[in-house]
């Protein structure tokens with residue numbers, strides 16, 4: 001069963017999946033292992049992650065492990081119809097259409113849950129949210145799940161604190177092998193890939209304002225500087241602000257940065273990071289992009305309501321003329337720019353993140369009976385295994401502690 005745009009697009013999807021497969025050695029090794037051991041035999045998994053080639057390969061790896069899988073995309077603009085078609089052609093249940101309406105998006109989430117999952121793999125919390133709101137009848141059958149991103153974990157922790165979370169959820173994002181690499185180097189590279197390919201403008205010589213100095217923003221700022229931009233960081237956290245300053249960037253409020261920036265990239269996870277009062281102070285032609293999970297960081301509602309004129313400036317770029325006559329350009333409707341208007345993170349990065357996902361799903365399978373209905377950390381062992389396998393794929397060896405060193409590092413007597 002599937003609901004996609006067009007099954008005839010499958011050939012192009014298969015090519016994209018084969019390309020990433022060649023560049024995802026950890027997932028390839030897990031696939032080989034899963035074909036032998038069938039760790040998910042008979043287990044029902046519902047998955048909602050950006051429906052593009054890397055995610056599709058994760059789906060195929062889980063199915064190779066025996067899972068009965070239903071998949072949807074976590075963002076209608078990141079769904080690639082050819083990739084969804086390839087999965088459907090492979091016999092996987094997939095419900096995802098690029099640019100679907102909010103109603104169709106919700107319907108696809110529901111269809112993905114009709115499957116009555118034992119394990120949920122979520123990105124941003126929409127599947128888990130739907131179980132807790134519209135389909136609480138399913139909660140008893142869910143052993144637990146895994147959450148991919150920072151914003152999803154914030155939502156889950158709020159549910160845990162209110163005592164409403166109905167099953168354990170592994171915080172995949174918080175694994176070292178995830179956020180240190182995916183959020184920083186993955187977002188850092190893919191955000192600039194997207195901005196450059198969509199604007200066809202140079203980054204060198206520009207002033208780039210980066211909102212936030214968390215894991216994603218650090219990567220975005222680092223790569224902007226490497227491309228030759230002057231970088232300004234805005235923050236609300238004094239320690240992160242200090243870190244940005246020590247890393248060599250100017251730090252100031254968004255109000256002060258607004259008239260200085262040529263390009264603005266926000267990755268705070270917080271609504272209203274760039275508001276109308278800031279946009280009214282910007283330079284003519286300023287370019288705005290959001291790299292956070294939801295399209296709430298740039299106040300798009302205010303822009304839509306209060307602009308004098310709106311027109312497409314280029315594919316994926318909308319130009320809004322404000323009440324003061326200034327025009328600002330927003331990429332990808334203020335949705336996460338690297339995925340909605342490009343191909344997302346590099347394959348080698350998602351290799352790490354999805355290895356954490358696959359191994360965390362196995363952890364849920366093995367431990368769900370003893371876990372509380374809380375947000376659970378990824379075990380250190382999983383991080384260790386994945387990092388060692390990644391190093392091995394690069395042919396890198398590292399040192400091992402001698403028994404004397406182990407004793408020295410674990411004792412308090414000199």
Ligand SMILES: NC(=O)c1ccc[n+]([C@@H]2O[C@H](COP(=O)([O-])OP(=O)(O)OC[C@H]3O[C@@H](n4cnc5c(N)ncnc54)[C@H](O)[C@@H]3O)[C@@H](O)[C@H]2O)c1
Nearest residue numbers: 149150151212214215216235236237268269270291292293
């Ligand atoms: N685009 C992608 O591919 C991608 C990848 C991973 C995560 N994400 C998403 O990006 C967002 C950020 O994730 P992260 O892991 O960097 O989170 P993080 O918690 O490490 O960093 C967020 C930072 O933003 C700061 N902040 C919060 N509100 C602010 C405001 N109003 N103004 C300025 N700074 C503010 C916080 O102090 C914090 O330092 C989340 O929504 C996450 O889900 C996107």
